[in-house]
Amino acid sequence: MRATTIHAPYDMRVEDVPEPVVRLPTDAVLRVLRACICGSDLWAYRGEAARQPGQRIGHEFLGIVEEIGSEVGTVGRGDLVVAPFMWSDGVCDYCREGLTTSCEHGGFWGSVGYDGGQGEAVRVPFADGTLVRLPKEAASDDRLLSSLLTLSDVLGTGHHAALGAGARPGATVAVVGDGAVGLCAVLAAKRLGAERIIALGRHQARTDIARRFGATDVVAERGDAALEAVRELTRGQGAHAVVEAVGTEQSMRTAVAITRDGGAIGFVGVPHGSGTGVDLGVMFDRNIALRGGVAPVRAYIPELLPDVLDGTVDASPVFDMTVDLEGVPAGYKAMDERTALKVLVTN
Amino acid sequence: MRATTIHAPYDMRVEDVPEPVVRLPTDAVLRVLRACICGSDLWAYRGEAARQPGQRIGHEFLGIVEEIGSEVGTVGRGDLVVAPFMWSDGVCDYCREGLTTSCEHGGFWGSVGYDGGQGEAVRVPFADGTLVRLPKEAASDDRLLSSLLTLSDVLGTGHHAALGAGARPGATVAVVGDGAVGLCAVLAAKRLGAERIIALGRHQARTDIARRFGATDVVAERGDAALEAVRELTRGQGAHAVVEAVGTEQSMRTAVAITRDGGAIGFVGVPHGSGTGVDLGVMFDRNIALRGGVAPVRAYIPELLPDVLDGTVDASPVFDMTVDLEGVPAGYKAMDERTALKVLVTN
Numbered sequence: 001m002r003a004t005t006i007h008a009p010y011d012m013r014v015e016d017v018p019e020p021v022v023r024l025p026t027d028a029v030l031r032v033l034r035a036c037i038c039g040s041d042l043w044a045y046r047g048e049a050a051r052q053p054g055q056r057i058g059h060e061f062l063g064i065v066e067e068i069g070s071e072v073g074t075v076g077r078g079d080l081v082v083a084p085f086m087w088s089d090g091v092c093d094y095c096r097e098g099l100t101t102s103c104e105h106g107g108f109w110g111s112v113g114y115d116g117g118q119g120e121a122v123r124v125p126f127a128d129g130t131l132v133r134l135p136k137e138a139a140s141d142d143r144l145l146s147s148l149l150t151l152s153d154v155l156g157t158g159h160h161a162a163l164g165a166g167a168r169p170g171a172t173v174a175v176v177g178d179g180a181v182g183l184c185a186v187l188a189a190k191r192l193g194a195e196r197i198i199a200l201g202r203h204q205a206r207t208d209i210a211r212r213f214g215a216t217d218v219v220a221e222r223g224d225a226a227l228e229a230v231r232e233l234t235r236g237q238g239a240h241a242v243v244e245a246v247g248t249e250q251s252m253r254t255a256v257a258i259t260r261d262g263g264a265i266g267f268v269g270v271p272h273g274s275g276t277g278v279d280l281g282v283m284f285d286r287n288i289a290l291r292g293g294v295a296p297v298r299a300y301i302p303e304l305l306p307d308v309l310d311g312t313v314d315a316s317p318v319f320d321m322t323v324d325l326e327g328v329p330a331g332y333k334a335m336d337e338r339t340a341l342k343v344l345v346t347n
Numbered sequence: 348m349r350a351t352t353i354h355a356p357y358d359m360r361v362e363d364v365p366e367p368v369v370r371l372p373t374d375a376v377l378r379v380l381r382a383c384i385c386g387s388d389l390w391a392y393r394g395e396a397a398r399q400p401g402q403r404i405g406h407e408f409l410g411i412v413e414e415i416g417s418e419v420g421t422v423g424r425g426d427l428v429v430a431p432f433m434w435s436d437g438v439c440d441y442c443r444e445g446l447t448t449s450c451e452h453g454g455f456w457g458s459v460g461y462d463g464g465q466g467e468a469v470r471v472p473f474a475d476g477t478l479v480r481l482p483k484e485a486a487s488d489d490r491l492l493s494s495l496l497t498l499s500d501v502l503g504t505g506h507h508a509a510l511g512a513g514a515r516p517g518a519t520v521a522v523v524g525d526g527a528v529g530l531c532a533v534l535a536a537k538r539l540g541a542e543r544i545i546a547l548g549r550h551q552a553r554t555d556i557a558r559r560f561g562a563t564d565v566v567a568e569r570g571d572a573a574l575e576a577v578r579e580l581t582r583g584q585g586a587h588a589v590v591e592a593v594g595t596e597q598s599m600r601t602a603v604a605i606t607r608d609g610g611a612i613g614f615v616g617v618p619h620g621s622g623t624g625v626d627l628g629v630m631f632d633r634n635i636a637l638r639g640g641v642a643p644v645r646a647y648i649p650e651l652l653p654d655v656l657d658g659t660v661d662a663s664p665v666f667d668m669t670v671d672l673e674g675v676p677a678g679y680k681a682m683d684e685r686t687a688l689k690v691l692v693t694n
Contacts (some may be wrong), residue, residue, distance in 0.1 A: 093584070094608060099634060102608035159404040164636075237440070252627075261449035263443060264638075273372060278625050280599075287640035289511075291611075293631040315648040 003119025004328045009047030010336075013328040020115055020123035025071035026089075028127035030081065034149045035117040035345040036059040036319065037331050038085075040270060045332050048272070056080070058118030059085040059109040060152040062134070062145070063347075066121065074128045080139045081131040083086065083117070083124060084108065084151040084298035090129020096200050098299035103129070117152075118328050118345055132301045135309065146344060147308050150184065150315035154217050154342070155304060156297025157209060157268050158184025158245070158315070162192055163240035164266025164292035169193035172234055175215075176255050177245035180318040180342040181268060183213055184241040186316055190214030191307065194241070196235055200226055200254070206341060209317050224327075230258040238263065244292075245269050247276040252277030258286045267292035319344040350466025351675045352401050352446070354613035357683075359404075359676040366461055367470035372418035375474035377428065380462040380486065381496045382408040382692040383666065384678050387617060392679050395619070405433040405465025405692075406456040407499040409492070411470065421475045427486045428478040428486075429469060430464070432500040434455065437476020440617030456497040460564075464499075465675050465692055479648045482656065486572050490663060493691060494655050497531065497662035501689070502651060504529025505592075505643025505662070509539055511613025511639035512588035519581055522562075523602050524592035527665040527689040528615060530560055530588040534662055537561030538654065541588070545580055547573055547601070553688060556664050566665035570601070577605040585610065589614075592616050599624025606622050606635045614639035622676070637687035666691040 003017045020029050035058050043049040044057060051057075064081040065075050075081055088095050088103035095103050100138045105126060110116035115123050124130055132151075136287025138144045158181055160333050167173045167189040176337040178201025189197050190213060198217045201211035207218045219229040230238060238260035244252055254266045254281050267290060278290065321340035324347070331343035350364045367376050377458040382405050391404060398404075412422050422428055435442050435450035436604040442450050457463035462470050469478055479498075485491045497549060505528055514520045514536040522529050522536070523549025534542050538561060545564045547559035555566045566576040577585060585607035591599055594616025602612045603626050614637060625637065639694040667688035670678045671694070678690035 097609065099609040102633060262444065262446040267627075267631070270423075271631055276623070276625060278623060278627060278628045280614075280623045280625060284614070284618055284640040287448060287643070289636065289638035291636035291638070292631075294635035296634070 001120040004053050004057050004325070005118060006044055006057050007053045010045065011043065012332050014326050014328055017119070020121050022067050023067045023123065024038040024074055024125065025069040026126050026128065027069045027132065028065050028075060028090050028124045029067040030063045030122045030124050030152070031084065032061045032063040032117060032120060032122060032347050034145050034347070036149060037328070037335055037343040038153060039181065039335070041332070042336055045221055047335060052112055055313065056114065056116030056119060058116040060149060060154070061117030061122065062149050062152065064139070068127060069229070072127045075131050075133055080134045080291065082134055082148055082151050082301065083131055084156070087125045087130040089126045098296055099177045100296040100298040101294045103341065118325070120325065120347060130298065131323060132305070143253055146316040147314045148321055150318070151297070151301050151304060151308060153297055154180045154318060155184045155187070155313070155315045156300040157181050158180055158294040159184040159188040159300050159304060160295030160297070161245055161266040161268040162188035163291060165243050165262045166266070166293060167192040167194045167241045170195050171196065171240040172196040173241045173243065174198040174239035174258050175243040175245060176200050176251050177269060178203055178210060179245060182243065182245035183209050183318055185245055186210050186215050186313050187213040187313060189241070191313055198230060198239060212317060226254055227257045234260065237261070240286040241266065247271050249273050249275035250275035253279070256282055256288060261286040264289040264291055268295060318342045322346060349630070349672055351404050351463060351672070353391055353398050354400045356629040357392065359392065359679050361372050361673050361675055364466070367468050367526040369414050369416045370470065370491060370559040371472065372416040373475065374416045374475050375419055375422060375471045376384065376414040376432065376480065377410045377469050377471050378413045379410040379464060379467060379469060379694050380409045380653050381492050381694070382629060383496060384465070384675070384682055385500060386528065386682070388679070389683055392683060393425060394480065398460055402459060403457040403461065403463030403466065405463040407496060407501070408464030408469065409496050409499065411424060411486070417472060419474045422478050422480055422585050426508055427481045427483050427499050429481055429495055429648065429660030430469070430478055431648065433505070434472045434477040435645055436473045439523040443641055447645040448641045465672070467672065467694060477645065479652070493666055494661045497665070498648050498651060498655060499688050501665060502531045502646055502660070502662045503533070503647040504642040506647050506651060507644070508532040508590040508592055508613040508615040508639060509535035510598050511611065512539045512590050513611045513613070514539040514588045517542050518587040519543040520588040520590065521545040521547065521586035521605050522590040522592060523547050523598050524590070524616060525557065526592060529590065529592035530665055531662050532559040532592055533562050534555050534660060536588070538577040538660055544576060573601055574604045581607065584608070588613065592617050596622035596624035600626070603629055603635060608635070609634040609635040611638055620664055647667045665689045669693060
């Protein structure tokens with residue numbers, strides 16, 4: 001079969017690899033229908049995260065179950081299923097509590113020895129714990145498939161950010177970061193009933209999506225000017241709930257500054273760089289909480305799925321470029337150069 | 348009247364100062380019955396927090412209302428009242444939400460131009476918002492008076508830490524720091540129903556109090572050994588709820604390390620030093636939250652008071668030395684040299 005591999009920074013290839021097979025009785029093999037490229041895939045692409053030459057890549061995908069191991073009971077051949085961006089056993093303490101990202105047997109797609117989502121098929125460990133069944137008729141609905149694909153990461157991550165920030169009816173939510181996760185946080189905040197949603201971003205194509213997703217205000221300024229703009233919109237107090245969906249020192253610094261006293265920051269931007277931007281003195285004086293991290297999207301899928309199926313929640317507008325599998329390297333280039341927001345891969 | 352003043356690091360004096368009077372219609376004047384010395388007073392004592400020569404000091408006190416301004420309505424002459432460690436107007440957005448430490452008109456006892464609690468009397472701004480009435484008969488009950496005094500700061504701060512950490516029925520709580528606040532966090536965690544409470548500390552006199560307050564386990568180790576010990580007590584997972592009641596980089600680092608995935612750190616140790624000890628990468632991977640800050644104890648007094656009055660909660664064992672007002676400088680010396688845990692001042 002064909003699958004995307006990474007050989008060196010900026011050297012993505014689509015090449016022939018062995019067909020996946022069921023190795024363990026808890027495995028399934030899944031034929032991929034839709035996948036996509038994540039902002040976090042770009043770290044590997046740019047060489048900021050080390051990879052061994054030839055490693056697979058891609059952690060957002062959905063498809064049809066082709067084969068199952070003898071112990072797999074919740075999904076069967078021919079089922080349309082979505083995979084979250086990590087696999088998890090579904091039975092350990094953490095999985096049972098909904099923190100599937102801390103699963104004792106969890107792991108990442110594309111790690112050494114494992115398949116990635118940007119390929120024709122994937123061996124899925126712990127299929128019962130990992131995969132979630134979708135209505136079969138969705139397989140023939142292009143728009144719905146794209147929307148369902150966002151359950152694998154970006155929508156659930158936006159939801160995690162909004163929950164961490166404390167988005168709730170009546171609250172003012174501010175979202176730092178206009179990438180796909182930030183936009184999904186806007187959508188999630190709206191879904192959770194936020195009264196006012198302030199999107200911070202400078203790219204009009206993106207902030208237009210933010211408005212479509214429920215943002216009531218857009219702040220294009222940065223740094224101190226952004227702080228002033230948010231204060232002006234919030235009677236000088238700041239936002240009750242702030243999403244940090246970037247992961248840089250500067251974005252965290254902005255998040256702390258625009259949070260209202262007693263409020264919270266929901267952080268899902270993977271921290272990188274040496275400084276944290278976490279000013280503990282300010283957070284202490286103003287009782288600002290910090291909650292978040294890697295999103296247990298597997299646990300969120302059952303809650304979000306009905307709204308995705310009935311169209312109440314549709315994050316598919318984050319996909320602004322579509323490639324087929326052979327076009328994945330071009331998709332990376334477009335996201336790296338910011339000519340694409342998020343790239344959909346159709347098999 | 349006599350009051351404690353600070354003239355330079357290690358130069359505390361008790362001297363004659365003007366009697367306080369009602370200056371604004373919202374003021375009250377309170378005759379102090381009991382006060383105490385806070386760990387945070389030691390920063391001024393040691394010169395780590397700057398003070399102008401002659402500034403007053405002391406922010407934990409209770410006493411009898413002696414005079415009230417024309418607009419004061421909730422307390423009257425002769426009332427026994429306790430003051431929280433900051434004053435607050437009681438009517439702004441933040442006060443109404445219970446975040447009295449962010450009050451738009453709030454302030455600190457002992458700041459320039461204001462009285463401190465370690466003196467014979469205090470002018471209280473915003474008396475209606477600030478003071479809480481206590482049963483008059485408590486004035487003649489020495490033990491109860493000492494217990495009620497802890498409502499002004501140390502008990503409420505421990506409660507804030509326990510809430511921030513997420514102490515709840517069934518949870519395992521770990522407390523980093525065996526000072527008076529850490530011990531009160533043990534007491535508060537017990538009150539909130541924690542199943543297991545692990546106190547980290549090396550001073551047996553203090554950990555004995557921790558056990559009396561409800562600690563089920565004591566870990567005397569530090570650093571990696573402390574981490575190992577906590578893991579051993581928690582099936583390798585760490586504590587659901589961790590209180591950070593010290594405020595150093597090392598203590599925060601320990602707190603992060605011993606928190607269970609998905610758990611929270613309640614931090615009330617005022618951050619000092621250049622490093623934060625907040626490892627955002629670890630907190631991200633393990634979904635560890637950070638909540639806390641300066642405790643809005645005014646808002647907690649009504650909830651805690653009944654338990655203090657009926658003896659269910661009694662934090663007074665944190666007082667292990669008693670001085671009269673003239674003995675306050677000796678009290679500072681004892682706390683600085685760690686021969687006393689917390690010093691009670693009786694007027």
